[in-house]
Amino acid sequence: xxxxxxxxxxxxxxxxxxxxxxxxxxxxxxxxxxxxxxxxxxxxxxxxxxxxxxxxxxxxxxxxxxxxxxxxxxxxxxxxxxxxxxxxxxxxxxxxxxxxxxxxxxxxxxxxxxxxxxxxxxxxxxxxxxxxxxxxxxxxxxxxxxxxxxxxxxxxxxxxxxxxxxxxxxxxxxxxxxxxxxxxxxxxxxxxxxxxxxxxxxxxxxxxxxxxxxxxxxxxxxxxxxxxxxxxxxxxxxxxxxxxxxxxxxxxxxxxxxxxxxxxxxxxxxxxxxxxxxxxxxxxxxxxxxxxxxxxxxxxxxxxxxxxxxxxxxxxxxxxxxxxxxxxxxxxxxxxxxxxxxxx
Amino acid sequence: xxxxxxxxxxxxxxxxxxxxxxxxxxxxxxxxxxxxxxxxxxxxxxxxxxxxxxxxxxxxxxxxxxxxxxxxxxxxxxxxxxxxxxxxxxxxxxxxxxxxxxxxxxxxxxxxxxxxxxxxxxxxxxxxxxxxxxxxxxxxxxxxxxxxxxxxxxxxxxxxxxxxxxxxxxxxxxxxxxxxxxxxxxxxxxxxxxxxxxxxxxxxxxxxxxxxxxxxxxxxxxxxxxxxxxxxxxxxxxxxxxxxxxxxxxxxxxxxxxxxxxxxxxxxxxxxxxxxxxxxxxxxxxxxxxxxxxxxxxxxxxxxxxxxxxxxxxxxxxxxxxxxxxxxxxxxxxxxxxxxxxxxxxxxxxxxxxxxxxxxxxxxxxxxxxxxxxxxxxxxxxxxxxxxxxxxxxxxxxxxxxxxxxxxxxxx
Numbered sequence: 001x002x003x004x005x006x007x008x009x010x011x012x013x014x015x016x017x018x019x020x021x022x023x024x025x026x027x028x029x030x031x032x033x034x035x036x037x038x039x040x041x042x043x044x045x046x047x048x049x050x051x052x053x054x055x056x057x058x059x060x061x062x063x064x065x066x067x068x069x070x071x072x073x074x075x076x077x078x079x080x081x082x083x084x085x086x087x088x089x090x091x092x093x094x095x096x097x098x099x100x101x102x103x104x105x106x107x108x109x110x111x112x113x114x115x116x117x118x119x120x121x122x123x124x125x126x127x128x129x130x131x132x133x134x135x136x137x138x139x140x141x142x143x144x145x146x147x148x149x150x151x152x153x154x155x156x157x158x159x160x161x162x163x164x165x166x167x168x169x170x171x172x173x174x175x176x177x178x179x180x181x182x183x184x185x186x187x188x189x190x191x192x193x194x195x196x197x198x199x200x201x202x203x204x205x206x207x208x209x210x211x212x213x214x215x216x217x218x219x220x221x222x223x224x225x226x227x228x229x230x231x232x233x234x235x236x237x238x239x240x241x242x243x244x245x246x247x248x249x250x251x252x253x254x255x256x257x258x259x260x261x262x263x264x265x266x267x268x269x270x271x272x273x274x275x276x277x278x279x280x281x282x283x284x285x286x287x288x289x290x291x292x293x294x295x296x297x298x299x300x301x302x303x304x305x306x307x308x309x310x311x312x313x314x315x316x317x318x319x320x321x322x323x324x325x326x327x328x329x330x331x332x333x334x335x336x337x338x339x340x341x342x343x344x
Numbered sequence: 345x346x347x348x349x350x351x352x353x354x355x356x357x358x359x360x361x362x363x364x365x366x367x368x369x370x371x372x373x374x375x376x377x378x379x380x381x382x383x384x385x386x387x388x389x390x391x392x393x394x395x396x397x398x399x400x401x402x403x404x405x406x407x408x409x410x411x412x413x414x415x416x417x418x419x420x421x422x423x424x425x426x427x428x429x430x431x432x433x434x435x436x437x438x439x440x441x442x443x444x445x446x447x448x449x450x451x452x453x454x455x456x457x458x459x460x461x462x463x464x465x466x467x468x469x470x471x472x473x474x475x476x477x478x479x480x481x482x483x484x485x486x487x488x489x490x491x492x493x494x495x496x497x498x499x500x501x502x503x504x505x506x507x508x509x510x511x512x513x514x515x516x517x518x519x520x521x522x523x524x525x526x527x528x529x530x531x532x533x534x535x536x537x538x539x540x541x542x543x544x545x546x547x548x549x550x551x552x553x554x555x556x557x558x559x560x561x562x563x564x565x566x567x568x569x570x571x572x573x574x575x576x577x578x579x580x581x582x583x584x585x586x587x588x589x590x591x592x593x594x595x596x597x598x599x600x601x602x603x604x605x606x607x608x609x610x611x612x613x614x615x616x617x618x619x620x621x622x623x624x625x626x627x628x629x630x631x632x633x634x635x636x637x638x639x640x641x642x643x644x645x646x647x648x649x650x651x652x653x654x655x656x657x658x659x660x661x662x663x664x665x666x667x668x669x670x671x672x673x674x675x676x677x678x679x680x681x682x683x684x685x686x687x688x689x690x691x692x693x694x695x696x697x698x699x700x701x702x703x704x705x706x707x708x709x710x711x712x713x714x715x716x717x718x719x720x721x722x723x724x725x726x727x728x729x730x731x732x733x734x735x736x737x738x739x740x741x742x743x744x745x746x747x748x749x750x751x752x753x754x755x756x
Binding site: 035036048058086114175200289 | 412413433434435437438440441442443462463464465466467468469475478518519526527528529532550551552576577578579580581590595641643683700703704705706709710711713714715717718721722725726729731732736740743744746747748750751752753754756
């Protein structure tokens with residue numbers, strides 16, 4: 001294809017990508033470099049229905065508006081937001097390294113910082129949920145593929161259910177079940193004879209609960225992709241392997257899995273991205289006391305309270321993006337190599 | 345049958361009277377668009393304001409729990425999407441700081457003869473909002489259970505702890521206590537309430553610098569931790585809906601809940617007669633030997649947008665004043681602790697009134713209070729879970745607050 005034809009073919013997609021992907025990311029990055037202009041404050045008499053009138057500090061609206069108009073983007077802060085205590089916290093890290101006597105102390109100082117706390121959970125979630133989703137999805141696909149024709153349809157339908165349920169609703173339902181007053185939570189308390197046992201109160205149990213939820217929710221996706229792939233495994237090769245005396249396990253190991261490899265890479269990519277953005281189960285399970293993710297702290301900055309911290313949320317978004325890129329690089333490099341090594 | 349007949353006649357008469365009295369409520373034209381939170385008391389006020397609509401005057405209301413997210417952008421547009429807003433006291437200062445709500449002195453002079461002086465919220469000498477109902481968290485207790493263990497109604501949180509221990513020791517309940525301790529906004533609110541009970545300022549006078557790392561802060565944390573020790577282990581997920589459900593199911597004997605939940609708890613839904621008949625609402629307890637109730641008083645009121653024509657602003661004000669009329673209060677007496685003339689306090693709001701009379705502090709109306717509230721919400725958990733000392737938690741809160749306050753421009 002001549003270059004000109006290629007570019008005129010690609011131009012609409014390129015334009016859409018610039019408009020809907022590059023520009024928003026650029027705008028988020030720009031936002032993260034700024035903080036709000038200074039609030040000019042003054043003390044005035046304030047009267048409320050209770051306790052009469054008192055002197056209170058308020059924001060001088062006119063003076064502050066004037067500042068805001070002069071600098072609509074706010075004050076330029078450079079990478080200040082990235083390095084502050086709520087993000088990479090370089091100062092606090094340095095202090096922790098100087099003051100901590102043992103590695104344990106250093107670790108607990110790091111886990112006291114909200115960004116690293118969220119990062120650790122996010123990475124743990126991604127690292128644990130992703131392989132389980134891949135492996136379980138493959139096992140279920142192989143199992144369903146062996147079912148007699150009659151039962152395949154219902155089996156596929158049932159296996160897909162966890163994915164059909166909206167994540168927020170699914171996690172809410174499970175949260176009620178594992179609540180200390182819920183059917184599963186109360187049963188566990190009776191079973192272990194411990195009235196203080198609670199899946200939601202213990203950090204370890206909360207993490208495990210979220211991991212299991214993540215696996216439960218995402219497995220149907222990898223299952224359906226692998227199941228589709230299984231329909232294209234060449235019968236000739238399988239039969240040849242059988243004639244050569246290969247067992248079922250050997251056939252899966254040496255024929256089926258290599259055939260599915262491109263799909264494994266695809267599911268791996270999608271799952272790494274999805275799991276790194278883990279958010280809904282934390283809200284659904286009200287798990288933020290014990291587990292927060294990068295997406296959750298972005299949400300918390302924007303919708304968590306009375307105030308919105310756009311700069312802080314933008315900085316975390318950008319750091320999340322960097323995290324996703326780092327995570328995907330090995331997979332992408334691999335795909336690129338495979339692609340290039342293929343005979344033309 | 346006779347009763348029904350009488351009631352419907354009465355209702356009919358009310359409607360008639362109402363329509364005569366409304367007839368435009370005194371203004372002939374204008375577009376009124378109301379935005380606010382969604383709960384029964386506000387619905388009652390909005391309905392009454394909407395009754396002002398007639399030829400040439402349009403009154404509409406959008407009541408939604410998501411009001412907070414859209415309020416500031418909607419009022420920033422010129423002309424504003426909404427010209428009348430229901431606000432709570434925590435929302436006033438941020439709106440005022442952006443110049444989004446207008447002074448009401450002229451309108452109050454012209455149309456506000458029936459407003460009580462304490463309804464008028466003044467900042468810097470100007471009336472900026474008209475309050476119409478109060479709310480506060482206070483103590484609910486079960487009289488039957490306290491009687492069974494021979495305990496007197498608690499007056500301080502120390503009493504609450506002692507009674508809770510008695511109930512647990514008597515084998516009545518393992519987890520008799522609940523507060524709205526869901527991580528985030530709710531938990532932070534409990535800290536603020538308890539801290540206000542110590543009658544100590546949260547900020548260095550006249551500045552936005554935090555000042556909670558002190559004895560009052562440590563005592564507040566310890567009291568909260570002791571109380572949650574008598575709570576169900578899931579206490580970090582308790583919001584108002586959860587605590588209300590626990591109370592109605594009879595699983596609690598002592599709880600700190602919002603007064604506005606009183607009506608729903610005492611109605612004949614979701615609970616049984618034994619729980620309802622023995623539920624007593626009393627003022628917020630004191631703490632650490634102080635005399636101030638450990639709670640914060642909240643008000644709900646209305647304000648009028650800056651970015652709207654004077655004509656529409658007047659129409660909006662008149663409609664809202666009609667919304668908070670004495671007639672409305674008489675028809676909806678039990679829905680809230682109204683600050684309006686004609687309100688008859690009753691059992692459902694006894695706790696709010698008792699807390700007010702005992703001199704509870706209002707929720708601090710400082711522009712940077714929201715930043716502190718968020719910082720508290722994120723950092724308190726570590727102490728309650730026993731991961732770190734009270735001093736460490738307090739210094740973490742101050743550090744998180746300072747970082748956010750710098751970004752918001754309150755601190756250099």
